[in-house]
Amino acid sequence: MSEIIRLEGVHKSFGEGPGAVHAVEDVTLSIDRGEIFGVIGYSGAGKSTLVRLINGLETVTSGRLVVDGAEISAMREKQLREVRPEIGMIFQQFNLFPSKTVAENVAYPLRVAGWDKARREARVAELLSFVGLADKARARPTQLSGGQKQRVGIARALASEPKILLADEATSALDPETTRDILGLLRRVNAELGITIVVITHEMDVVKYLCRRVAVMERGRVVELGEVYDVFSRPRQDVTRRFVGTSLRDRPSPEVLARLAATHPGTLVTVGIQEDTGSSARLMRTLGEHEVDGAIVYGGITEIGERPFGSLTLALTGEDEAIRRALADLGGYTTVQEYPELEELKR
Amino acid sequence: MSEIIRLEGVHKSFGEGPGAVHAVEDVTLSIDRGEIFGVIGYSGAGKSTLVRLINGLETVTSGRLVVDGAEISAMREKQLREVRPEIGMIFQQFNLFPSKTVAENVAYPLRVAGWDKARREARVAELLSFVGLADKARARPTQLSGGQKQRVGIARALASEPKILLADEATSALDPETTRDILGLLRRVNAELGITIVVITHEMDVVKYLCRRVAVMERGRVVELGEVYDVFSRPRQDVTRRFVGTSLRDRPSPEVLARLAATHPGTLVTVGIQEDTGSSARLMRTLGEHEVDGAIVYGGITEIGERPFGSLTLALTGEDEAIRRALADLGGYTTVQEYPELEELKR
Amino acid sequence: MKFDWAENWPQFAEAFGQTIYIVAIAMGVGGIVGLVLGLALYTTRRGGLLQNTAVFTVLNVLVNFIRPIPFVIFLTAVGPVTIAITGSRIGTEAFIVPAAIMASFATSRIVEQNLVALDRGMIEAARSMGASPLRIIFTVVIPEALAPLILGYTFIFVAVVDMSALAGLVGGGGLGDFALTQGYQRFDWAVTWITVLVIVALVQVVQFVGNSLARRVLHR
Amino acid sequence: MKFDWAENWPQFAEAFGQTIYIVAIAMGVGGIVGLVLGLALYTTRRGGLLQNTAVFTVLNVLVNFIRPIPFVIFLTAVGPVTIAITGSRIGTEAFIVPAAIMASFATSRIVEQNLVALDRGMIEAARSMGASPLRIIFTVVIPEALAPLILGYTFIFVAVVDMSALAGLVGGGGLGDFALTQGYQRFDWAVTWITVLVIVALVQVVQFVGNSLARRVLHR
Amino acid sequence: DAAKGSEDNPVKIGVVGSSDPQWPVFKDLAEKEGIYVDIQNFSDYNQPNPALADGDLDLNQFQHILYLAQYNEADNQDLTPIGATAVYPLGLYSQKHTSVEEIPQGGEIAIPNDVTNQARALFVLQEAGLITLKDGAGVVPQPADIDAAASKVKVTPVDANQTVVALDSVDASVVNNDFLKDAGLDANDALFADSAESEGARPYINVWVSRAEDADNPTYTKLVELFHDPSVTEAVKDASGGTASIADQPASELQDILTEVQGSLK
Numbered sequence A, B: 001m002s003e004i005i006r007l008e009g010v011h012k013s014f015g016e017g018p019g020a021v022h023a024v025e026d027v028t029l030s031i032d033r034g035e036i037f038g039v040i041g042y043s044g045a046g047k048s049t050l051v052r053l054i055n056g057l058e059t060v061t062s063g064r065l066v067v068d069g070a071e072i073s074a075m076r077e078k079q080l081r082e083v084r085p086e087i088g089m090i091f092q093q094f095n096l097f098p099s100k101t102v103a104e105n106v107a108y109p110l111r112v113a114g115w116d117k118a119r120r121e122a123r124v125a126e127l128l129s130f131v132g133l134a135d136k137a138r139a140r141p142t143q144l145s146g147g148q149k150q151r152v153g154i155a156r157a158l159a160s161e162p163k164i165l166l167a168d169e170a171t172s173a174l175d176p177e178t179t180r181d182i183l184g185l186l187r188r189v190n191a192e193l194g195i196t197i198v199v200i201t202h203e204m205d206v207v208k209y210l211c212r213r214v215a216v217m218e219r220g221r222v223v224e225l226g227e228v229y230d231v232f233s234r235p236r237q238d239v240t241r242r243f244v245g246t247s248l249r250d251r252p253s254p255e256v257l258a259r260l261a262a263t264h265p266g267t268l269v270t271v272g273i274q275e276d277t278g279s280s281a282r283l284m285r286t287l288g289e290h291e292v293d294g295a296i297v298y299g300g301i302t303e304i305g306e307r308p309f310g311s312l313t314l315a316l317t318g319e320d321e322a323i324r325r326a327l328a329d330l331g332g333y334t335t336v337q338e339y340p341e342l343e344e345l346k347r
Numbered sequence C, D: 001m002k003f004d005w006a007e008n009w010p011q012f013a014e015a016f017g018q019t020i021y022i023v024a025i026a027m028g029v030g031g032i033v034g035l036v037l038g039l040a041l042y043t044t045r046r047g048g049l050l051q052n053t054a055v056f057t058v059l060n061v062l063v064n065f066i067r068p069i070p071f072v073i074f075l076t077a078v079g080p081v082t083i084a085i086t087g088s089r090i091g092t093e094a095f096i097v098p099a100a101i102m103a104s105f106a107t108s109r110i111v112e113q114n115l116v117a118l119d120r121g122m123i124e125a126a127r128s129m130g131a132s133p134l135r136i137i138f139t140v141v142i143p144e145a146l147a148p149l150i151l152g153y154t155f156i157f158v159a160v161v162d163m164s165a166l167a168g169l170v171g172g173g174g175l176g177d178f179a180l181t182q183g184y185q186r187f188d189w190a191v192t193w194i195t196v197l198v199i200v201a202l203v204q205v206v207q208f209v210g211n212s213l214a215r216r217v218l219h220r
Numbered sequence E: 001d002a003a004k005g006s007e008d009n010p011v012k013i014g015v016v017g018s019s020d021p022q023w024p025v026f027k028d029l030a031e032k033e034g035i036y037v038d039i040q041n042f043s044d045y046n047q048p049n050p051a052l053a054d055g056d057l058d059l060n061q062f063q064h065i066l067y068l069a070q071y072n073e074a075d076n077q078d079l080t081p082i083g084a085t086a087v088y089p090l091g092l093y094s095q096k097h098t099s100v101e102e103i104p105q106g107g108e109i110a111i112p113n114d115v116t117n118q119a120r121a122l123f124v125l126q127e128a129g130l131i132t133l134k135d136g137a138g139v140v141p142q143p144a145d146i147d148a149a150a151s152k153v154k155v156t157p158v159d160a161n162q163t164v165v166a167l168d169s170v171d172a173s174v175v176n177n178d179f180l181k182d183a184g185l186d187a188n189d190a191l192f193a194d195s196a197e198s199e200g201a202r203p204y205i206n207v208w209v210s211r212a213e214d215a216d217n218p219t220y221t222k223l224v225e226l227f228h229d230p231s232v233t234e235a236v237k238d239a240s241g242g243t244a245s246i247a248d249q250p251a252s253e254l255q256d257i258l259t260e261v262q263g264s265l266k
């Protein structure tokens, strides 16, 4: 697959001297043409700054940034202007034009790109009806709800059919249903038109649903990068583990565990479910072999990139010895998390 | 429990005549002192407008609105001013003061409330360190990331220890980890100080984690209202069902089902897990009794309001007849969703 | 020997016509040139779309050079330009030249002032689409600042009407001169105030239009 | 009989002092009164914090009534007020009265214009905390509009300097009058332009300060 | 209160053009005689009379009798001339033409736009045969009183200073006498001028003016007298390029002329 975006040792600081903020530090990564690439990380990690470098809204402090063969980091504003129509952007703060109507907002990039009136109108109508705002075409942004504004921003970014779409928290203000529609749209434009999409999000579901690869940022640096399935199933960094955990909501928090222990007899364990290491069927078989009863009390199995993934928390009942052996067997092919502290409590 | 907010037949329209937008229509509800009340619904459903009525930022078109004994809907701006310091608000669009520093933004409501300098500074320092922005105290809002802005908004709304907190998508721009911290804080102020909180959110996890009761809005109307557990486990409206579904991510979509059917032998069924109707242990026992093997291929069990809730999708293998009987038994105490269309495909 | 309205009505009408003529052209030219200058000040200032310290400094100093010059001195100084354009230093047209220049410089500051605090987010949005600075100015900057700009132009309109009272300096006539020479200099307060009232009425009409436009543009 | 600088230096110095005096007081008074009037226009306008059509209409008409009156007529008309305040209709102080009034009205429009497009979100935030309109004005509206306000006041400063050239009408002196009577009226262009350059230098200094303040306030 | 004319209570004199050379000379002279004066300069002819009437000034000296008459009449005042200073001829100048005859049909003449100089300029132009005033134009005619059909030129009133500045764009200008020297014009180059001695020039005698009740104030009379000291009159003449003819009519005669002129204005 050919590469469309490459960052080499990119730094970005705001201000100078000891008070400077190093928003992006030494980031090297490469995004392939036609892929959907996710960026996640704590608030303030530098995600927005990173994508704003890609279309040159911020200038690189040091390092090299190449987009579709053009060296953005060496370009002047005038040259950037020629590259930018190929890069659509959904802004975290929407950045709509307050004095223009919704339709005019969406039509703006088309005017810049020189589309004629008839094509423009048709395209605007198509996009607005897609984002469910056909009836708001003549409203002004101040008359819209938060999610409506965000949808106008999405329509505007997609309007001129860019090659690259930078989506900075594109669904943060949307209800789950509308989010699903928008994500479906993004997936479709990616599949049908081959648009490369860089997605910043704090919703792990968005990453799981959309992205092939994901980068995890922490304090300006990319601390983890890889296929979404790998990153989620075998997180190496603490930050990733926490994100994946909260996202899957498949690992019970200490409070929840304490409650589960109080209401369920038996030994609580959390067992990882992964396509290549442990399917739930194999798991149940192992328990059956050892004559151990396993009640699922918490956890979940979903898909990441069309492959099953998750964990189940079981309350195991049976002979102590049998349980011990069953766990040893399980440990042979998947991850097993035991909770000795809970056993202490029970005694 | 005493009531703190009451709406009686409240309407709110923008504009007049045929072009008018009826953002809130005939809403009657009552919120108890000290409860955390959730409002969910599609983008544009009228959620923000509803809470903006509560502190009089928008005036009621018709109907009655009483907050803490004061009839907001009959008040003039001057009287409202006396009620408002008791009502903190986190705005969907943050609405920070751009020319003030982060610390000054948070201190503003304290100045309005007449706190002296020493108390003000202590309180601001406490809040900023809580939302993780102690190092940004002297930055301006334009120098903050989206999530950082939102956290300033949260700190500002909580600063003067209001009796009521209106939180309009308070965590929409935050990563999961920070979201968890903020939700923890809200739960704490609710528990410790007895603050009543009205939460608008599109994140069902937030509802599940925080709220006791939830209202579902659709096109300006409250279409469903009740205890969160009840609404989530037995949704009556279509919109609620969709939201709950996407939220729990425990019911596979048709695409996912098709893939599961392709990769797993056996009959796929989705079984509801609820505290009072079907625990997973009971489920497994039933299958065992009929000598049916059930591999869990999808789904999840979480807690809502400290009670287990979810669904599991199983691939059942065994005698056709045994499977039929097992399903009949299951149907006796919980919900069972079969997928005959998949069976068609297999043949 | 008070003013005889019946007899001198045509004189008043002529003065009215002259004021309209002066204000229309000075506002027209000054408004456009001032807009261009103001946009130039706005775009070349630090952090602007076309940041350029040299151009900004020259413009900034130039505008400040011209504006505080007492009008009659300025009018005399630009005499050669006036002659080149209108063929004479006196008469209504001859007054319009310095008036339009002064109006341009004043307008440029008003325009600059109304643009300087514009939200940068939407300008970034336009930049991200590859719009050129000129396009951004005409399709984003101006439309977004339209309400204060309209009020700014209304302000300048009043200033130009006020300035038009100086037309008499070079025999340019106009209502202001009429009020001065037929009223004030003759201590004929009736004529003075009737004429002033007509000027005020003219201004009120324009301000009313300006206010309504601004309100409409603010979408309230 | 050209101007003899060596001998008449004190006269020039006196004129300089008079200009500073006139401008300082007219700006001081006009700036504050204009701010109050401008805030009143802003807050009482439709959709304002203290929307009040009656007050707005009266103020709006009043401001438009005063501003277009030719200055010399206005100065004569407010003579009684001037006498009441300064005891005389002539002299430097006597000029300051009408100058300050005119400056107030002009400033009010500049202030109004710079506030009208302010983002309403943050005003709502302040309202939601129970802040009174007065507090909102002083702690939110003005601070948030500070950059354009500073440029607006710089604009008015130049206008007042320009107006100060009219002080000679009532024997008020000042640099503008000096340029007119010692230079222009005697066709002594050296004196004219030297004096004008001093005025311009004064203006440049103030504009420079204004620009730097505005820039700092914009946090760029 | 200190006596009028003492150092603490100087006699306040309103003038237009305090930078004229006679004033420092006059001031010094008066001080030697024990009378302190404060010369108050105005740039506008309209202000010194009301200022005198209001008591802001004690005397003023900038106007001729016609102007005073017109003011008294319009503002219903009784300001009184207490001494004469000089009469200045009013002349027609040109950069383009050397004689009145050369001025073409339809040519443009700039004249001062203040009421009385304008009126006098129209009389000058009529005398020079360039315009014809309508019947009943009165003592203070204005451009509207010109009988255009019977006139050779078009008249444009402008700011007094601009009559000089505009010499480069009009056929000729009527220039106030006090500008000649500064403007570098020579009274001898005038294409035409009215005569200071003529009977018709009597309304244009420049005068010292006081409030009526002060007409006989000895201090003021003394000042009028001092003004006619040769050192002062020389300066006056000098400033006018030698064209001023010093006038010394007694106050009573000046008051008669005023009454006469004022009568004709009614």
Ligand SMILES: Nc1ncnc2c1ncn2[C@@H]1O[C@H](COP(=O)(O)OP(=O)(O)OP(=O)(O)O)[C@@H](O)[C@H]1O
Binding pocket: A142, A143, A144, A145, A146, A147, A148, A173, A175, B014, B015, B021, B022, B023, B041, B042, B043, B044, B045, B046, B047, B048, B049, B050, B092
């Ligand atoms: N000032 C206004 N003028 C006209 N219509 C408005 C105005 N404010 C809101 N509306 C309309 O009212 C409806 C409800 O808006 P509201 O902001 O309450 O939605 P919401 O439920 O908060 O949506 P979201 O989740 O997207 O924030 C929307 O259709 C919106 O377009």
Ligand SMILES: Nc1ncnc2c1ncn2[C@@H]1O[C@H](COP(=O)(O)OP(=O)(O)OP(=O)(O)O)[C@@H](O)[C@H]1O
Binding pocket: A014, A015, A021, A022, A023, A041, A042, A043, A044, A045, A046, A047, A048, A049, A050, A092, B142, B143, B144, B145, B146, B147, B148, B173, B175
């Ligand atoms: N203009 C600026 N001046 C100074 N600091 C800035 C500026 N813009 C961003 N920063 C800082 O850079 C860091 C990275 O900001 P960025 O907006 O990239 O974060 P983010 O990862 O997008 O966070 P979020 O998820 O909250 O939007 C933050 O600490 C922020 O305060």
Ligand SMILES: [Mg+2]
Binding pocket: A047, A048, A049, A092, A168, B145, B146, B147
């Ligand atoms: Mg961001």
Ligand SMILES: [Mg+2]
Binding pocket: A145, A146, A147, B047, B048, B049, B092, B168
């Ligand atoms: Mg909302």
